Amino acid sequence: MLKQIISLLPDLGKAFWETFQMVGISLTLALLLGIPLGLLLFVTDKGLFWENKVFNAVGGVVVNIVRSVPYVILLVILLPLTQKIVKTTIGPLAASVSLSVAAIVFYARIAESSLREVDKGVIEAATAMGASIYQIITQVLLVEALPGLIRGFTVTAISLIGYSAMAGIVGGGGVGDLAIRYGYYRYQMDVMAATVAALIVLVQIVQSAGDYAAKKADKA
Amino acid sequence: MIKFDDVSITFKTKHAPVYAVRNVSFSVEKGEIFAVVGASGAGKSTLLRTVNLLEKPSSGKVNVDGVDITALDEHSLRKARQKIGMIFQHYNLIHTKTVYDNIAFPMKISGRGADEIAKRVPELLEIVGLTDKSRAFPRQLSGGQKQRVGIARAIANGPSLLLCDEPTSALDLESTRAILELIHNINKKFGITVLLISHEMDVIKSICNRVAVMSNGKTVELNDVYSIFSNPQHEITKQLVRNSLNMEIPDGVLGNIEGKLVKVVYRGPSALNPVLSNAVHKYPVDINILHGRIEYINGLPIGVLLVNLKGNAEGVEKFIAYLRENTASTEVVNA
Numbered sequence: 001m002l003k004q005i006i007s008l009l010p011d012l013g014k015a016f017w018e019t020f021q022m023v024g025i026s027l028t029l030a031l032l033l034g035i036p037l038g039l040l041l042f043v044t045d046k047g048l049f050w051e052n053k054v055f056n057a058v059g060g061v062v063v064n065i066v067r068s069v070p071y072v073i074l075l076v077i078l079l080p081l082t083q084k085i086v087k088t089t090i091g092p093l094a095a096s097v098s099l100s101v102a103a104i105v106f107y108a109r110i111a112e113s114s115l116r117e118v119d120k121g122v123i124e125a126a127t128a129m130g131a132s133i134y135q136i137i138t139q140v141l142l143v144e145a146l147p148g149l150i151r152g153f154t155v156t157a158i159s160l161i162g163y164s165a166m167a168g169i170v171g172g173g174g175v176g177d178l179a180i181r182y183g184y185y186r187y188q189m190d191v192m193a194a195t196v197a198a199l200i201v202l203v204q205i206v207q208s209a210g211d212y213a214a215k216k217a218d219k220a
Numbered sequence: 221m222i223k224f225d226d227v228s229i230t231f232k233t234k235h236a237p238v239y240a241v242r243n244v245s246f247s248v249e250k251g252e253i254f255a256v257v258g259a260s261g262a263g264k265s266t267l268l269r270t271v272n273l274l275e276k277p278s279s280g281k282v283n284v285d286g287v288d289i290t291a292l293d294e295h296s297l298r299k300a301r302q303k304i305g306m307i308f309q310h311y312n313l314i315h316t317k318t319v320y321d322n323i324a325f326p327m328k329i330s331g332r333g334a335d336e337i338a339k340r341v342p343e344l345l346e347i348v349g350l351t352d353k354s355r356a357f358p359r360q361l362s363g364g365q366k367q368r369v370g371i372a373r374a375i376a377n378g379p380s381l382l383l384c385d386e387p388t389s390a391l392d393l394e395s396t397r398a399i400l401e402l403i404h405n406i407n408k409k410f411g412i413t414v415l416l417i418s419h420e421m422d423v424i425k426s427i428c429n430r431v432a433v434m435s436n437g438k439t440v441e442l443n444d445v446y447s448i449f450s451n452p453q454h455e456i457t458k459q460l461v462r463n464s465l466n467m468e469i470p471d472g473v474l475g476n477i478e479g480k481l482v483k484v485v486y487r488g489p490s491a492l493n494p495v496l497s498n499a500v501h502k503y504p505v506d507i508n509i510l511h512g513r514i515e516y517i518n519g520l521p522i523g524v525l526l527v528n529l530k531g532n533a534e535g536v537e538k539f540i541a542y543l544r545e546n547t548a549s550t551e552v553v554n555a
Contacts, residue, residue, distance in 0.1 A: 121312035128272050129326040129377075130301030139325070143316050217316070 005194050011178060012198065018092040018173035019202075022164045025096040027157055030103035034156075035149070037063070037104065038111025039137065049133050066105040071163045074098050095172030099163055107156045114148030115141055147218035154210025158203050175199055221381060221413045222248040222271060227280035229266050229437075240266045242437040243280070248430075250380075253407050253414040255424040255445075257460060258434035264417040267434070268383055271415065272304045273297060285380060302330045305374030305412070309386035311366040313358040313373075319345070320354045323372045330377050344372040348402060364395030371402060375412065382406070384416040388423055400427050421464035425449065425517055433457045446517045450487045450548070465524055469511055479530040480552055481510070482540060486523035487548035495546045496527070503539045505531035526553070 041059050044052040066074070078098040079089050086093050118141055126140045142149070165176020175195055183192020229241040241263040248254040256264040269275035270282050273289055282289050284300065292300060313322050323344050327337045345351045348368040358366055367387060374382055384403065388396040404427045407414050418424060424431055424445060431448045433441040433456055441454040449465075452458045474481070486495075491514070500507060511526040529536050543550040 119312065119315070121308060121310055122314055124274060125306070125308060125312035126325075126329075128274060128301060128304070128306040128383075129329050129373075130298040131329045132298060135329055139328070140314060144314060146316060 004188075004190060008182070008191055008194065011182075012175070012195065015173060015175045015178040015195070016198070016202075018177075019161065019164050019175045021092040022096050022099055022167060022172060022174055023157065023160045025093075026099040026103040026160055027153075029100040030107040030156055031153070034104045034107030035111050035142075037108035038115065039141075041108065041112045042115040042141075043133075043137075049136075063105045063108055066101065067109065071098075071102055072166050074102055075166065090171040092167075092173050095164065095167030095174075099160060099167060102163060103156060103160055106159065107152060110152030110156065111145075111149060114145040114152055117148055118144040147214045150210060150214040150217055154207060154214070157206050157210070161199065161203060161206070175202070221250045221252075221285060222415060223281075223283040224267070224270075225281040225283065227267065227270060227277045227282060229263070229270070229275060230278045239437050241270075241277075244434075244437075244439050245280075246432055246439060246442055248413060248415055250413055251407070251411050252429040253404070253416065253427055255428040255431045256415070256417045256434055256439075257419065257421065257424055257431060258456070260419055262434040263437040264434045265385055268385055268415060268417050271381070271383055272301050272306060302326070302377050303379050304381045304383060305377070305379040306383040307367065307370040307374050307385065307387050309389050311358070311363075311370045313366055313369055315358050317357075318354070319350060319356050319358070319361070319369050322358070322369055323376055326373055326376045332377075340376065344376055347375075347406070348372045362395070363391050364398060367391065367395070367399050368402065371399075371406070375406060375410070378410075379412060382412050382414045384414060386418055387416065389418070389420070396423070397426075403427060421449075421460050425464065425515065429518070433460065444518075446520050446522075449515070449517055450485075450520075450522045465513060465515065465522075469526065473510070474554065477510075477528055477554060479528055480536055480540070481554045482527050482529060482543065483549075483551050483553050484523075484525045484527060484543055484547050485549045486514075486521065486525075488520060490546070490548075491521040491523045493546070495543065496525070498546075499539050499542045502542065503531070503535045505529050505535050505539045 037059070041056065041063070042048065043050045044056040044059070069077070075095070075098040078101060082089050082094050082097040085097055088094050122140060122144060123136060126136045131140070162176070164172065164174045165180070167174060168177025168180055175198060179192050179195040179199070182188045183195065224244050224246055227241055227244045228239070231238040231240055244267060256267060258264050266275055270277050271284060271289070277290060284304065287300065289297070289300060314325065317325065320341055323341050324337045327340065342351070345354055348371055350365060350368050350372070353361065353365065358369070361369065382403070387403070388399050391399060400423060403414060403416070406412055416423075416428065428445045431443065431445050432439045433448070433454060435456040441448070441452070441457045448457060449461055452461045496507065499505070506529070508528040508530070509525055510528055512524065514521050514523040529539060531539070540550060540552065
């Protein structure tokens with residue numbers, strides 16, 4: 001068994017690298033686009049400075065639609081788009097397209113709810129001080145919501161590790177894919193167990209790092 | 221300093237419009253501490269928030285330092301707001317910033333340099349007595365300390381006006397007194413005009429110069445604080461003052477009283493004359509003081525005494541007549 005696992009190591013290493021690529025790309029995009037989208041959903045809501053019923057309603061519905069489509073289906077629907085963007089539908093980079101879309105809307109909702117937690121009185125105090133909307137967003141809203149944003153980021157990262165397993169279906173590779181190919185299709189239960197164990201460790205590490213960062217940021 | 225000119229604020233709701241503020245006009249002079257009192261829902265908080273346009277009047281104008289604040293564009297409004305400090309009932313501090321950074325925040329907003337901020341924040345901490353809490357976060361502070369940070373933050377940019385929205389309503393008695401004293405000191409030391417709202421008459425009694433009483437969105441009475449307490453005119457004012465100068469006597473005691481019970485109110489300089497003592501020398505009546513209270517408002521006394529009179533009917537009548545002549549008011553409580 002040990003021999004088998006050792007012989008598996010190069011494959012496992014490659015699979016981990018692919019998972020890192022997929023999750024890394026989609027998490028980065030979730031940060032870059034998910035936070036602004038969440039912010040827009042928040043500040044266009046009733047009673048806030050860019051109140052806009054139409055944008056808020058349409059944005060909310062679009063986010064909900066994308067979020068309610070099961071990831072496997074989203075992956076298939078987005079194949080044409082994937083072909084256009086990365087010129088292929090196979091490999092971790094291709095899988096990153098649909099993963100990123102899922103990650104952006106997922107994190108946008110989480111960011112929105114973290115922003116909603118920010119004490120309205122604090123926003124009002126900043127307004128009364130003569131802060132501009134940009135100052136309020138960057139120096140009050142995002143700062144006050146930071147612990148929630150970090151916790152939400154951890155949840156998103158862990159969900160994406162799970163999603164990335166499904167990306168194996170389009171040849172995306174990754175750790176989950178390895179577990180399915182060796183363990184499920186070839187009945188090598190020990191290999192499956194080893195990869196699952198590796199995944200558990202990975203998720204634990206991500207969760208602990210996220211908790212630590214959130215705790216550091218949370219002074220309220 | 222502030223001039224409310226026929227200000228009305230109407231909120232639209234699903235059912236009927238709510239008239240929160242109705243045709244309010246009055247002025248607050250430079251350097252004074254002006255209070256707006258009234259029960260909750262009277263519209264005082266809404267009125268206060270028009271001064272920095274957190275609430276936009278539906279009609280009417282609000283002049284602050286000679287500028288019609290309702291007519292400013294976005295940029296000028298922000299500049300004007302930087303010169304109007306505000307403190308809140310629930311402090312509204314930024315939880316994720318230290319005391320130091322909370323106080324530095326309005327100065328950063330108004331574009332002051334790092335050097336100036338580094339020099340000014342310790343001064344402000346000194347003024348509010350929190351020098352040792354500079355690195356603390358808001359959750360590590362007591363309510364009174366949080367409000368001190370709020371005050372330091374509000375005066376950081378050297379405002380000419382300080383708005384106080386129920387500043388002590390979430391505080392215990394001890395902290396309330398300390399915060400009011402701090403506001404008073406800041407008013408005297410820096411000449412900052414203070415507009416304060418509260419539902420507690422005790423708050424007003426201790427530091428304010430003039431008072432406007434609000435009820436149902438209207439100002440029903442406006443006077444200097446001593447007159448409000450010593451000679452309230454409107455029913456709402458009388459009620460507020462009565463709650464503050466509480467003179468209740470238990471029913472059990474009232475029922476056992478023999479003879480007349482009179483409530484004597486002293487006011488102004490005559491409050492210091494020994495009227496009761498003179499009356500006792502003049503008429504053969506025994507007196508027993510059941511309840512008494514003297515308040516000093518702006519250094520002037522208001523006294524209320526509940527006195528039980530015993531003696532022959534004629535003597536008691538004369539005694540009461542003498543009191544009526546020599547005190548602000550004397551009324552027989554048990555007819």
